[in-house]
Amino acid sequence: MTQKETFLKIDSYEEYQRRREEFKGLEVDEDVRDHIKRLFPKVSNTKEELFKTRPSNGKRRA
Numbered sequence: 001m002t003q004k005e006t007f008l009k010i011d012s013y014e015e016y017q018r019r020r021e022e023f024k025g026l027e028v029d030e031d032v033r034d035h036i037k038r039l040f041p042k043v044s045n046t047k048e049e050l051f052k053t054r055p056s057n058g059k060r061r062a
Contacts, residue, residue: 007032013039 007023008031010016016023016039026032 004029004032008035010035010039013041 003023003026007026010019028036
């Protein structure tokens with residue numbers, strides 16, 4: 001069984017996490033990408049800022 005076939009048989013994100021090292025060199029094609037989308041949890045309702053900017057207080061550091 002190839003590495004790709006083994007990866008496509010994984011049913012959950014938890015199983016992927018346990019076996020992550022097995023798939024280090026896996027070539028990502030369309031089938032693998034679609035399967036990854038099904039495995040990984042969806043993030044929604046996030047309220048954090050990903051990029052924070054410095055407050056503008058009128059002073060500039062030299």
